[in-house]
Amino acid sequence: MNAGPPQSSAAPAQAKALNCPHCGASLTLRSFNNAVTIVCSSCHSILDAKDPNLKILQTFEKTVETDRPLIPLGTRGKIRGVQYEVIGYQRRTIYVEGVPYSWHEYLLFNPYQGFRYFTEYNGHWNDTSTLRGLPTIRPGIVPSATYLGERYRHFQTAEASTTFVLGEFPWQVRVGEIAKVSDYISPPRVISSEQSGNEITWSMGEYMAGRDVWKAFNLPGSAPQPVGVYENQPSPVSGMTTSIWLAFSALMLALVVILIGCSAMQRDEQAFVGDYAFNANGARGEPSFVTDVFELKGHTSNVEVVTDTNVNNSWIFLNYALIDQDTGHAFDFGREVSYYHGYDSDGSWTEGKSKDSVIIPQVPPGHYYLRVEPESDPGMGFIRYSITVRRDVPNYTFYGLAFLALLVPAVLITWRSLSFEHLRWAESDYAPLMGGGS
Amino acid sequence: MTQPVATCPNCGAKVVFRWSSSVQTVCDFCKSILVRTDVDLKKVGDVADLPPDSSPIQIGSEGSYNHRPFVAVGRIVYQYDQGTWNEWHVVMNDGNSGWLSDAQDEYAISFAAPGRKIPAEPLRAGQQCTWDNVLYTVSVVTYAHYRGVQGEMPFQTWDKDNAVFVDLRSSTGKFATVDYSDATPILYLGESVAFDDLHLKNLRTFEGWS
Numbered sequence: 345m346n347a348g349p350p351q352s353s354a355a356p357a358q359a360k361a362l363n364c365p366h367c368g369a370s371l372t373l374r375s376f377n378n379a380v381t382i383v384c385s386s387c388h389s390i391l392d393a394k395d396p397n398l399k400i401l402q403t404f405e406k407t408v409e410t411d412r413p414l415i416p417l418g419t420r421g422k423i424r425g426v427q428y429e430v431i432g433y434q435r436r437t438i439y440v441e442g443v444p445y446s447w448h449e450y451l452l453f454n455p456y457q458g459f460r461y462f463t464e465y466n467g468h469w470n471d472t473s474t475l476r477g478l479p480t481i482r483p484g485i486v487p488s489a490t491y492l493g494e495r496y497r498h499f500q501t502a503e504a505s506t507t508f509v510l511g512e513f514p515w516q517v518r519v520g521e522i523a524k525v526s527d528y529i530s531p532p533r534v535i536s537s538e539q540s541g542n543e544i545t546w547s548m549g550e551y552m553a554g555r556d557v558w559k560a561f562n563l564p565g566s567a568p569q570p571v572g573v574y575e576n577q578p579s580p581v582s583g584m585t586t587s588i589w590l591a592f593s594a595l596m597l598a599l600v601v602i603l604i605g606c607s608a609m610q611r612d613e614q615a616f617v618g619d620y621a622f623n624a625n626g627a628r629g630e631p632s633f634v635t636d637v638f639e640l641k642g643h644t645s646n647v648e649v650v651t652d653t654n655v656n657n658s659w660i661f662l663n664y665a666l667i668d669q670d671t672g673h674a675f676d677f678g679r680e681v682s683y684y685h686g687y688d689s690d691g692s693w694t695e696g697k698s699k700d701s702v703i704i705p706q707v708p709p710g711h712y713y714l715r716v717e718p719e720s721d722p723g724m725g726f727i728r729y730s731i732t733v734r735r736d737v738p739n740y741t742f743y744g745l746a747f748l749a750l751l752v753p754a755v756l757i758t759w760r761s762l763s764f765e766h767l768r769w770a771e772s773d774y775a776p777l778m779g780g781g782s
Numbered sequence: 783m784t785q786p787v788a789t790c791p792n793c794g795a796k797v798v799f800r801w802s803s804s805v806q807t808v809c810d811f812c813k814s815i816l817v818r819t820d821v822d823l824k825k826v827g828d829v830a831d832l833p834p835d836s837s838p839i840q841i842g843s844e845g846s847y848n849h850r851p852f853v854a855v856g857r858i859v860y861q862y863d864q865g866t867w868n869e870w871h872v873v874m875n876d877g878n879s880g881w882l883s884d885a886q887d888e889y890a891i892s893f894a895a896p897g898r899k900i901p902a903e904p905l906r907a908g909q910q911c912t913w914d915n916v917l918y919t920v921s922v923v924t925y926a927h928y929r930g931v932q933g934e935m936p937f938q939t940w941d942k943d944n945a946v947f948v949d950l951r952s953s954t955g956k957f958a959t960v961d962y963s964d965a966t967p968i969l970y971l972g973e974s975v976a977f978d979d980l981h982l983k984n985l986r987t988f989e990g991w992s
Contacts, residue, residue, distance in 0.1 A: 356986075356987035356988055356989045357836055357986060357987070357988045357989065358989045359989060359990065375836070376836035376988065377833075377834040377835045377836040378836050378886050378887070380864070380865055394865065427991070454887075454991070455836060455838055455887070455988040455991050456838045456887070456977055456982075456985065456991075457887065457976075457977045457978075458886065458887025458888055458977065459886065459887065474888065476951075476955040476973075476974035476975075476976075477951060477952060477953050477954050477955035477956075477974070478919050478921065478951040478952065478953055479953065480953050490953070491953070492953075492954065514865075514886045515864060515865075516864070542907055542922075543907075543922060544907075544921070
C-alpha cells in the first residue's frame with residue numbers, strides 16, 4: 345500500500361536493560377512495554393516499570409521466605425507450537441484451618457500471543473490462560489459453573505495472598521495482596537475466578553504432567569514427582585468406568601445370547617432313570633449292580649448324573665462307572681450324598697443335601713450302562729435313591745465363571761475410580777460430603 | 783480502495799488517506815491533528831507523544847476477521863488506572879470501520895451497532911443486557927482518558943478528553959462495549975478473539991522473537 349512514510353518505527357522493539365535503583369543490580373525487561381511491575385532479582389525490591397526512574401514500590405526481602413523458580417526466568421519453551429518466555433514468578437498461599445498451602449505461578453509471555461501461566465502445586469502442573477467468555481454460575485449444594493457447554497463443579501474457594509514475587513508483570517503486584525480465588529473442576533480442566541476489588545477475572549487451566557513441562561522448556565534433570573491427588577488431575581481410570589461397564593453389558597448380552605443359543609441347540613434329554621434301595625443293615629460290601637443299557641445320542645458332549653436320595657441324618661456313597669457297552673471304556677466317579685440337621689446353642693443347622701448332581705464332560709455317543717456300588721454305615725437301614733442320566737445338559741457353571749471374570753475387572757476399576765475421586769474431593773470444600781476425609 | 787491525497791496545512795507534507803471516509807488524521811511529519819472539511823484539511827491541534835507500548839499491531843497491519851480482510855488505519859490510546867490500551871481503527875474491505883482492541887495482547891474486535899436500545903445510565907458490574915438475542919453481563923466499567931491518537935479516525939477525537947466504557951461479555955465470548963463519553967451512548971458489538979484468529983500480517987517485530 346502506497347501510504348507515505350511508516351507511522352511506526354520500523355526498528356524492532358528491543359528488550360530494555362535497566363538497573364535497580366535500590367541495589368544497582370542489572371534488570372532485563374522481557375515483556376517490553378507491557379511490564380507494569382518489575383521485581384529486582386537481587387534485592388527483591390518491587391519497582392514501577394512505568395516510571396523512568398523505576399520508583400521503588402515495596403521491599404519485602406526481610407519479611408518473606410525466598411523461593412527459587414523451578415523454571416528459571418528467561419527460559420523459553422514451546423506450548424502448543426508457540427514459543428513463550430518465563431518472565432514472572434509468584435508464590436500464592438491460602439490458609440485452610442490455619443495450615444498454609446502454597447502454589448507457584450509462572451507468567452509466560454509471547455509478544456504476539458500475549459500472556460499465559462503455568463501453575464505448580466506439589467509437582468502438579470496446569471497450563472492456564474484467560475477465558476474469553478463468561479461462565480454461568482449455578483448455585484447448589486455443590487455450585488457449578490458452565491462454560492462452552494461443559495459443567496464444572498465447585499471445588500474450593502479461598503483467600504489467596506501473594507507471598508513471593510520475582511520478575512515482571514503486566515499488572516500491579518505486591519507481596520501481601522489478597523484475592524478471592526474459586527476453582528471449579530471438570531478434570532483435566534479447571535476454571536478459576538479471581539476477585540480483587542470489583543474486578544473478577546476468569547481463567548482456564550489444563551492439567552499437565554511435570555515431564556511435559558520439562559520437555560516443553562528443555563529443562564535439565566527430571567520434574568519433581570507429584571504428591572497426592574490434585575483437584576483437576578485426570579483419574580488414571582478416567583472414562584474407563586463407563587466404558588468398562590458398557591463392555592461388561594455388551595459381553596453379558598453376548599453371554600446371554602450364547603446361553604440361549606446353546607440351550608436351544610442342546611438336547612438336554614433324559615437318557616435313563618431308575619429307582620433303587622440300599623439296605624445298609626445288610627451284609628457288608630453288598631454286591632454292585634449294573635443298570636439297563638441306555639443310549640447317549642448326538643455328538644460327544646456332557647452327561648449329567650443326578651442322585652436323588654432320602655438320606656436323613658445319614659449318608660450314602662456311590663461308586664459309579666459309566667461304561668460304553670461296545671468299547672468297554674469306563675468313566676469312573678464316586679459321589680457322596682449326605683444330609684444332616686439338628687439344633688444346637690446357635691439354633692437349627694443343616695449340612696449337606698439329599699440330592700447330588702455331577703456333570704461328566706466329553707462323553708462320546710453310544711450305548712452305555714452304569715455300574716453302581718453303594719456304601720453306607722451299617723445300621724442306617726434302607727436308603728432309597730433314584731439315578732437319572734441326562735444327555736447334553738446346559739452347564740451353568742461356565743456362565744457363572746464367565747460372569748465373574750467379566751464382573752471382577754469392572755468392579756476393580758470402579759473401586760479404583762471411586763477411591764481416586766475420594767482422595768481428590770478430600771482436599772475440597774466438600775470433604776465431609778464427598779471425600780469423607782478429615 | 784480509493785486513496786485521496788491532500789496536503790498538510792501546517793507543513794505542506796503529502797497526507798494520504800487509506801480510508802475515504804476518514805474524518806480526522808494525524809500528519810506523519812509534523813504530528814498536527816487534521817480534520818477534513820468539505821474543501822480541505824484544517825489543523826485543530828498537535829498530538830502528544832504516544833506512550834511507549836508493545837502492541838504487535840501497527841498502522842498498516844492487515845488481517846482478516848470472519849474471512850473479511852481489514853487494515854489498521856489508526857488508533858486511540860486510552861489511559862486508565864491500570865495502564866494504557868489501544869483501540870485500533872480497522873477498515874474492512876467493504877469500507878465499514880471497526881475497532882480492534884489490544885489490552886496487553888488480549889484482543890477483541892467490535893463494530894458500531896446502531897439502532898439497539900441502550901440503558902441511558904452506565905451499568906454496573908454484574909448487570910445484564912440482551913442485544914441481538916445474546917445475553918451480556920457487565921464485566922468492568924472503565925473510566926479512561928484519551929492519551930493519544932495516531933492515523934485516521936471515523937470521528938473527531940481532538941476535542942475529547944475523558945471517556946467511560948462499559949464492557950460486557952457473553953458466555954460464548956461475545957463482547958460488547960458501550961461508550962458513554964458523549965451525550966448519546968454508542969454501542970459496539972463484537973467478540974473476544976485469539977491472536978491467531980485475526981491472521982495478522984505486517985506486524986511490528988520484536989528483537990529475539992519471530
